[in-house]
Amino acid sequence: MTDSQTRFEELAQWFATLTPISLQNIDNIYAQTATFRDPFNQVVGRASIQRIYQHMFEQLGEPRFVITSKLVDSAEAFMTWQFLFTLYDKAYKIEGGTHFQLDEHGLIVLHRDYWDAAQELYEKIPVLGAVLRLLRKKLSVRA
Numbered sequence: 133m134t135d136s137q138t139r140f141e142e143l144a145q146w147f148a149t150l151t152p153i154s155l156q157n158i159d160n161i162y163a164q165t166a167t168f169r170d171p172f173n174q175v176v177g178r179a180s181i182q183r184i185y186q187h188m189f190e191q192l193g194e195p196r197f198v199i200t201s202k203l204v205d206s207a208e209a210f211m212t213w214q215f216l217f218t219l220y221d222k223a224y225k226i227e228g229g230t231h232f233q234l235d236e237h238g239l240i241v242l243h244r245d246y247w248d249a250a251q252e253l254y255e256k257i258p259v260l261g262a263v264l265r266l267l268r269k270k271l272s273v274r275a
Contacts, residue, residue, distance in 0.1 A: 139238045140209045144199045147213070152189050158182050163239040170245035181243070193218035207234040215247075 146154065146161055158178060168174070168181045175181060188195050195217040203210045208231070215226040228247025235241045 135238075136206055136209075136234065137204050139234065140202060140204045140211075140232070143209075143232070143240070144202060144211060147197045147211075148199050150185070150197065152186070155182060155185050155189075158185075161240060162243070163235050163237070163241045166239070166241050166243065168243045171247065191219075193221075208232065 143161065146157075158181070162168075162178045162181055164178050165176060166178055166181060167176050168184065173184055175184065195215065198214040198216065199211055200214060201212045210229055210231050212229045213227070215228065217224055226247055228245055230246070231242065231244045232240055233242035
């Protein structure tokens with residue numbers, strides 16, 4: 133196993149076991165000037181990234197990531213995952229992927245999440261979800 137593969141295994145384990153306590157080790161995970169982007173956030177800097185995770189723990193019940201696959205190429209990787217959590221006593225699962233880039237010290241300098249907010253989240257909201265499902269049905273090609 134190469135050094136980068138080993139490092140991405142360590143990072144995958146960190147995400148899979150992330151807790152408010154392990155979040156305190158973020159200095160060993162992200163570079164000081166790392167960039168983070170997902171459908172709701174775009175921030176630069178380790179402190180801002182830490183606030184995103186803190187907010188996640190404050191707003192959601194039992195949030196956790198299940199890493200389902202990894203593709204590693206030198207200092208870059210793409211991981212697919214399931215994000216499981218509860219909100220208002222209802223269980224949710226979001227599926228997506230993340231593109232990572234590491235610096236020469238093995239710290240994340242780029243973290244870009246890709247997931248469909250409409251299908252994975254908005255369509256599960258009662259009124260809005262019905263409208264979005266209807267729109268998806270109208271715009272989809274039937275084979």
